[in-house]
Amino acid sequence: MGTVTELDRFDVLSAREVDDAVNCQWRIARRPQGNVRPEDFSWHVTDVPEPGPGEVLLKTLYLGLAPVMRFYMQGTARTGDDILQPGDLIHGRGVAQIVKSRHPQWREGEVVQGQMGWQTWKVSRMTPQEKFFRMPNNGLPAALGAGVLGMTGLSAHAGLFACGQPRAGDRMVLSGAAGGVGSMVSQLAANVAGCDVVGLAGGPDKCRFVLQHGCSAAIDYKAEAVAARLDELRPDGIDLYFDNVGGEILSACLERLRMHARIVLCGSISEYTRDEPFGLANYTRLRATDSSMRGFFVYNHLDRWEQVMEDLAGWIRGGKLKPVQDIANGFAEMPRALANLYYGQNVGVQCCSVRGEPGEWL
Numbered sequence: 001m002g003t004v005t006e007l008d009r010f011d012v013l014s015a016r017e018v019d020d021a022v023n024c025q026w027r028i029a030r031r032p033q034g035n036v037r038p039e040d041f042s043w044h045v046t047d048v049p050e051p052g053p054g055e056v057l058l059k060t061l062y063l064g065l066a067p068v069m070r071f072y073m074q075g076t077a078r079t080g081d082d083i084l085q086p087g088d089l090i091h092g093r094g095v096a097q098i099v100k101s102r103h104p105q106w107r108e109g110e111v112v113q114g115q116m117g118w119q120t121w122k123v124s125r126m127t128p129q130e131k132f133f134r135m136p137n138n139g140l141p142a143a144l145g146a147g148v149l150g151m152t153g154l155s156a157h158a159g160l161f162a163c164g165q166p167r168a169g170d171r172m173v174l175s176g177a178a179g180g181v182g183s184m185v186s187q188l189a190a191n192v193a194g195c196d197v198v199g200l201a202g203g204p205d206k207c208r209f210v211l212q213h214g215c216s217a218a219i220d221y222k223a224e225a226v227a228a229r230l231d232e233l234r235p236d237g238i239d240l241y242f243d244n245v246g247g248e249i250l251s252a253c254l255e256r257l258r259m260h261a262r263i264v265l266c267g268s269i270s271e272y273t274r275d276e277p278f279g280l281a282n283y284t285r286l287r288a289t290d291s292s293m294r295g296f297f298v299y300n301h302l303d304r305w306e307q308v309m310e311d312l313a314g315w316i317r318g319g320k321l322k323p324v325q326d327i328a329n330g331f332a333e334m335p336r337a338l339a340n341l342y343y344g345q346n347v348g349v350q351c352c353s354v355r356g357e358p359g360e361w362l
C-alpha cells in the first residue's frame with residue numbers, strides 16, 4: 001500500500017476534458033510497478049469512429065473499475081482477452097448508449113453494458129467476446145450496470161450462492177467487506193441467506209459502514225490484531241469465509257475452520273502488489289475439518305446472467321440490498337479511480353461517470 005497523499009499526484013491528469021466531438025482514450029503508457037501511478041497512463045484523442053454495416057456507435061456513460069485492471073496493464077491477466085501491451089487501450093466494462101446503429105439486432109437509443117475499454121466512444125460489431133447485455137427496463141438507474149447490476153453483482157452472487165453454498169445461521173467471515181464485491185456479499189449473506197457476518201475492512205469509517213450493510217461485527221484489520229479479534233468474535237470457529245484479500249487474513253481464517261466449512265476464493269488483493277507471494281499456511285486445516293476451498297471466475301458464470309440480474313434487482317427493490325457505488329466524476333478521473341482501489345479509498349463499487357456529474361442516468 002502507498003500513502004494516500006500519493007493519490008494527489010493524479011491531479012496532473014485531472015485537467016483533461018472530454019470533448020464530445022472526439023474520442024478520448026486512456027491507454028497504457030508503461031507497465032505498473034507496485035501500485036498504479038500517473039506515469040502509467042497516457043491520454044489519446046482520436047476521431048469519433050463511424051459505424052459500418054453490421055456495427056453500432058456507442059457513447060460511454062459509465063465505466064466500472066476493478067482490481068483486475070492493473071493485471072491488464074501489467075500484461076499478466078488472462079481473461080479471454082488478448083494480453084495488453086504499452087500503447088494499448090485499457091480494458092474496462094461500462095454502460096453505454098447506442099447512438100447510431102447499422103446492426104440488425106441493436107437499436108438506436110438502447111442502453112447496454114459490455115466491454116467498452118477506457119474510451120468515450122466505441123464502434124462495435126457487438127461480438128460475443130465483448131459480452132454486451134441490454135440494460136433491463138426495471139426502473140433502476142442505468143449507472144448500476146457499471147457495478148452492482150454488472151460484473152461486480154454477478155461476482156457477489158456467483159461467489160456467495162454458487163460457490164459458498166451459504167446456510168442460515170452460518171458463522172461467516174468476509175474480508176474486503178466495504179469494497180465492491182464485499183459490500184454486496186455482506187448484505188446478501190445476512191439479508192437473503194440468513195448468515196451472521198463478521199466483516200473485515202480498513203479503518204473506523206469503513207467498519208461503521210459494514211455494520212450498516214449486513215455485518216453484525218467488524219474488524220479493522222489495519223488497527224486491530226486480526227487473529228485475536230477472530231477468536232473473540234468467532235469463538236466456535238468459522239463455517240464460511242468469503243475471501244477477497246488472500247494473504248495473512250486467509251491464513252488466519254483457515255486456522256479457525258469448523259467442521260464442513262467452506263472458503264470462497266474470490267480475490268487476493270493483498271497479494272497483487274507483492275513481489276513474492278505470501279505462501280499459504282494452514283491449508284491442512286481443510287483436511288482435518290472435511291472442509292472445501294473453492295475458487296470461481298465471474299466470466300464462467302455468464303450463463304446465469306439474466307436470473308442473477310433479476311434476483312439482484314428484486315432484492316434492491318425489496319430493500320434487502322442497498323446498492324453502493326462510489327462514482328468518480330469525469331473520465332479524467334479514471335486513473336485515480338483505479339488507484340483508489342489499491343489505496344483503499346473506495347467504499348462500495350468504484351465506478352466513473354464518464355461525462356461528468358451523474359445526470360439523467362442516476
Ligand SMILES: NC(=O)c1ccc[n+]([C@@H]2O[C@H](COP(=O)([O-])OP(=O)(O)OC[C@H]3O[C@@H](n4cnc5c(N)ncnc54)[C@H](OP(=O)(O)O)[C@@H]3O)[C@@H](O)[C@H]2O)c1
Nearest residue numbers: 155179180181201202244266267268269270296297298344
Ligand atoms: N473471482 C472473480 O471472478 C472476481 C471478480 C471480481 C472481483 N474479484 C476480486 O475480488 C476482490 C474484490 O474486488 P472488488 O472489485 O470488489 O474490489 P474492492 O473490494 O472494491 O477493492 C478495493 C478494496 O480492497 C481493499 N484492499 C486494498 N489493498 C488491500 C490490501 N493490501 N489488503 C487488504 N485489503 C486491501 C481496500 O479496502 P480496505 O480499505 O478495507 O483495505 C479497497 O477499498 C478483488 O481481489 C478482486 O480481484 C474476483
